[in-house]
Amino acid sequence: MKNTDFVVRFAGEGGQGFLSAAIGFASANTKAGYHAQTFATFPSQITGGPTWMQTRISIDPVLSRGDEVDVLVVFNEYAYETHKNEVKENGFILYDSDQLNIEPSEKVLGIAFEKLAKTTGNARAANMVMMGALAELVGVNLSVLEDFVKERWGDTSRYGEQIVPQNIAALKLGSNEVQDRGFKLAEIEPAKPLNTSQIFLNGNEAISLGAYSAGVEFYVGYPISPATTILIWMEKNLVEKNKFVHQVSSEIEAITAIIGASYGGKKSMTATAGPGFSLMSEGLGLAWMAEIPIVVVDVQRGGPATGLPTKTEQSDLLSSITPAHGDVSLPVVAPGTVEECFYATIEAFNWAEKYQGPVILLSEHGLAERQQNIPKPDINSLKIENRIINQSTDNYYRYESQGISPMPIPGSPGPYVANASEHDKMGDTTHLPERHIEMTERRFKKLEILKDSKYEYINSKSEIILMPWGGSKGPGFEAFEKLQEKNIDIGWAYTMFLNPLPEKLLIELQSKKLVIVPELNYLGQFSSLLRSQGVNAKSITQYTGLPFKVQYLVDQITELSSKR
Amino acid sequence: MAEKNNPEYDFKWCPGCGDFGVKKALEAAIKKKTIETEEPILNNVVIAGIGCSGNMVHLLEGEQPYGFHGLHGRTLPVAMGLKSSRPDLNVIVVAGDGDFLSIGAEHIAPQAKRNLDVCVVIMDNAVYGLTKGQSSPTSEEGMITSSTPYGKTEQGFDPLAYYLSLGISFVASGLSSKIKDLSELIYEGMIHPGFSIVHVQSPCTEYNNTYEILKGSPKKGIEPLAKPIDESHNPNDLKQAMEIVDTSNIPLGILYQSKVQPTLTQRFEDLTNKSKQKDIESLLKSYSV
Numbered sequence: 001m002k003n004t005d006f007v008v009r010f011a012g013e014g015g016q017g018f019l020s021a022a023i024g025f026a027s028a029n030t031k032a033g034y035h036a037q038t039f040a041t042f043p044s045q046i047t048g049g050p051t052w053m054q055t056r057i058s059i060d061p062v063l064s065r066g067d068e069v070d071v072l073v074v075f076n077e078y079a080y081e082t083h084k085n086e087v088k089e090n091g092f093i094l095y096d097s098d099q100l101n102i103e104p105s106e107k108v109l110g111i112a113f114e115k116l117a118k119t120t121g122n123a124r125a126a127n128m129v130m131m132g133a134l135a136e137l138v139g140v141n142l143s144v145l146e147d148f149v150k151e152r153w154g155d156t157s158r159y160g161e162q163i164v165p166q167n168i169a170a171l172k173l174g175s176n177e178v179q180d181r182g183f184k185l186a187e188i189e190p191a192k193p194l195n196t197s198q199i200f201l202n203g204n205e206a207i208s209l210g211a212y213s214a215g216v217e218f219y220v221g222y223p224i225s226p227a228t229t230i231l232i233w234m235e236k237n238l239v240e241k242n243k244f245v246h247q248v249s250s251e252i253e254a255i256t257a258i259i260g261a262s263y264g265g266k267k268s269m270t271a272t273a274g275p276g277f278s279l280m281s282e283g284l285g286l287a288w289m290a291e292i293p294i295v296v297v298d299v300q301r302g303g304p305a306t307g308l309p310t311k312t313e314q315s316d317l318l319s320s321i322t323p324a325h326g327d328v329s330l331p332v333v334a335p336g337t338v339e340e341c342f343y344a345t346i347e348a349f350n351w352a353e354k355y356q357g358p359v360i361l362l363s364e365h366g367l368a369e370r371q372q373n374i375p376k377p378d379i380n381s382l383k384i385e386n387r388i389i390n391q392s393t394d395n396y397y398r399y400e401s402q403g404i405s406p407m408p409i410p411g412s413p414g415p416y417v418a419n420a421s422e423h424d425k426m427g428d429t430t431h432l433p434e435r436h437i438e439m440t441e442r443r444f445k446k447l448e449i450l451k452d453s454k455y456e457y458i459n460s461k462s463e464i465i466l467m468p469w470g471g472s473k474g475p476g477f478e479a480f481e482k483l484q485e486k487n488i489d490i491g492w493a494y495t496m497f498l499n500p501l502p503e504k505l506l507i508e509l510q511s512k513k514l515v516i517v518p519e520l521n522y523l524g525q526f527s528s529l530l531r532s533q534g535v536n537a538k539s540i541t542q543y544t545g546l547p548f549k550v551q552y553l554v555d556q557i558t559e560l561s562s563k564r
Numbered sequence: 565m566a567e568k569n570n571p572e573y574d575f576k577w578c579p580g581c582g583d584f585g586v587k588k589a590l591e592a593a594i595k596k597k598t599i600e601t602e603e604p605i606l607n608n609v610v611i612a613g614i615g616c617s618g619n620m621v622h623l624l625e626g627e628q629p630y631g632f633h634g635l636h637g638r639t640l641p642v643a644m645g646l647k648s649s650r651p652d653l654n655v656i657v658v659a660g661d662g663d664f665l666s667i668g669a670e671h672i673a674p675q676a677k678r679n680l681d682v683c684v685v686i687m688d689n690a691v692y693g694l695t696k697g698q699s700s701p702t703s704e705e706g707m708i709t710s711s712t713p714y715g716k717t718e719q720g721f722d723p724l725a726y727y728l729s730l731g732i733s734f735v736a737s738g739l740s741s742k743i744k745d746l747s748e749l750i751y752e753g754m755i756h757p758g759f760s761i762v763h764v765q766s767p768c769t770e771y772n773n774t775y776e777i778l779k780g781s782p783k784k785g786i787e788p789l790a791k792p793i794d795e796s797h798n799p800n801d802l803k804q805a806m807e808i809v810d811t812s813n814i815p816l817g818i819l820y821q822s823k824v825q826p827t828l829t830q831r832f833e834d835l836t837n838k839s840k841q842k843d844i845e846s847l848l849k850s851y852s853v
Contacts, residue, residue, distance in 0.1 A: 030853040199851035209851075213844050218649045237847065239839040244648045244832060249674040253641040256634070260611075260645025263632060264653065268645070286635050373853055379844055410609050410630040410646075410653055417621050417631035420614075428573040428622045429633065 005058030012075025015047035028148035033191030132174025139187030203367030210345030255283030285324030311545030336473030582740030582766030637668030734760030
């Protein structure tokens with residue numbers, strides 16, 4: 001029997017170059033029509049420290065990183081000791097015999113990657129020896145990697161004429177080494193033909209492309225893991241006429257500057273992570289109060305304060321809804337996959353423009369650092385919203401009426417004061433109780449128009465519903481499929497739109513016996529949000545800094561649902 | 565064009581407050597700018613922080629510019645976002661010494677280094693007025709206020725020396741009671757291509773009445789502390805400006821002006837000329853498998 005997917009984990013020390021090899025291996029397989037997803041976890045330092053990356057290749061779209069490992073590639077002793085127990089029973093360990101020695105067995109194979117590479121005349125082709133060995137082990141045709149090498153260095157590198165044959169020779173050396181020793185996993189089934197062309201990217205790139213598609217005109221930000229790559233993307237691609245991008249001096253400056261730009265009529269965004277998001281609290285309150293459309297991306301990382309800068313967690317949900325003092329309830333859109341990172345960003349802009357206020361795009365480290373193939377978005381089918389702009393030259397009052405009112409833009413009619421203090425219809429400061437009542441209700445009433453968003457709902461008759469959010473969608477859905485195979489009666493609900501929730505879905509959930517929420521935090525934040533809205537929800541929590549494993553979810557859900 | 569009429573708005577500055585003079589000067593400067601440039605008043609945006617000075621945006625009389633009454637200390641970031649995305653607008657920042665030099669101080673240096681093309685008018689009364697008289701960065705050492713009942717234990721902050729040290733490309737100093745002179749300084753700051761600050765002594769009659777010290781009193785034999793800068797001063801000469809600031813008087817007039825540095829807008833325009841125009845299709849294509 002052939003395999004439908006396999007998982008390779010690369011483990012060693014940061015700076016050993018295997019991270020790019022792992023991405024290259026994934027990318028090469030997507031070129032051959034396979035689906036791939038990478039997962040990386042590393043310490044917060046420039047080079048060194050225990051680092052590992054995992055690549056899952058499948059004939060079907062990949063939902064999660066994969067619980068267990070088919071092939072473990074290790075580059076030092078520590079990596080071997082740490083990861084050896086996660087290798088499947090019939091899996092293999094491939095190790096760099098330049099770096100360590102493992103007692104030989106029929107499951108363990110040492111290759112001197114660099115020594116072999118040197119025989120091609122290029123010691124830097126060590127990763128290619130490793131990839132060649134890997135391809136042979138997992139049954140991927142070597143031509144897939146050869147094509148990748150030709151495309152990667154053939155035309156683009158000045159030394160392509162040299163590098164390409166050297167690398168191809170290195171691939172063969174690695175492959176031969178495995179063949180000679182007779183190691184082999186079951187072969188993987190041939191790739192299925194794909195209907196749509198694919199792109200291969202990570203979550204932060206998908207967010208950046210989504211913002212660009214939505215028409216972002218102004219971006220400023222401050223470097224912070226794991227959101228920095230969005231700033232880098234914008235600095236590269238938003239340098240255009242009538243647009244603006246800049247690295248500013250703090251997250252406080254970033255949030256207030258995007259408010260200034262949006263007040264001036266520009267679609268504006270910034271991206272940050274936990275500590276920066278905390279600094280943005282006052283600015284988010286201002287945007288809510290003065291009714292200025294902005295999008296703030298929070299790429300969640302672990303823990304409070306500085307926490308875990310390079311680990312994943314879903315612990316900013318409650319603080320993203322109420323980041324500021326006073327009565328606020330910020331709209332939150334949380335993508336669950338790399339593909340959703342693209343579409344959620346467009347939705348976040350659409351929400352901000354429609355209801356005229358701040359919207360939080362809640363991503364997470366696990367999505368930001370994940371490379372994945374997704375269908376290339378069809379730009380022509382996107383629906384892009386723009387704020388209503390005031391054209392009236394009569395005495396127009398910005399904050400009159402209950403609900404959405406046209407926004408005057410400096411330079412055109414309808415001058416007003418955008419005010420952080422409580423204000424009247426003209427934007428002037430007031431302390432009158434009736435104005436505070438009127439304006440508070442106005443601000444909350446605007447959320448009503450955001451309640452008709454899309455959601456997934458499968459097996460809706462079941463009394464028990466599984467409802468993960470954000471990046472736990474992938475392992476959650478894989479667990480759901482496994483539970484269905486076991487004939488466990490369970491339904492599935494999912495939405496990117498966490499606040500306000502789609503009204504119809506909320507009504508459905510309120511009628512259920514139990515809604516099970518897998519989420520990566522201690523408090524059980526989404527289930528507490530659901531309970532506050534009359535849903536009997538219970539969380540499966542995890543706070544390891546790593547995403548869920550599917551089997552863990554299957555076990556936990558089975559236990560929770562059998563207790564009923 | 566609408567003249568402002570809001571019978572409900574009831575904020576008042578105290579009688580004799582220096583901010584009245586600053587308001588008149590600002591109104592006149594904006595008016596002059598709209599006439600000289602033949603641009604509509606709607607192209608003007610006044611961005612205020614929090615404190616007595618913040619109410620400026622609501623109190624401006626006559627034809628109305630746009631206004632932004634934001635957070636304490638955050639006038640400059642709002643102005644940065646607005647001006648860099650809308651270089652066509654005339655952006656004016658109004659703030660007090662507490663707002664600008666204490667909680668907002670972190671934002672001054674970055675704008676100075678970018679040469680953000682906005683005009684900042686600071687109303688300095690050396691006290692937190694709206695919260696009823698606490699010490700501010702510009703209060704002098706030893707000053708008794710409600711928050712320094714035994715005397716202030718920090719040195720007084722010299723804003724003009726600070727601005728000059730940051731390389732801010734236009735630095736002027738004014739007095740709220742000299743409305744015509746002040747209006748001229750604000751106008752010059754507005755048309756200056758780059759970051760301009762007009763720092764105004766605007767006394768608080770309630771908590772720190774410094775009128776007599778600033779203006780002097782011939783009757784009491786008090787020499788005025790605020791004195792016009794000697795006409796021989798060359799505003800392009802930074803060293804000379806530093807020397808003027810180093811005296812115990814408060815100089816009135818343009819201390820320093822340099823038109824050499826490009827503005828943030830010009831710097832960014834240079835980048836756009838170097839970079840290739842992008843489009844979403846080619847960006848997506850660069851990720852093709």
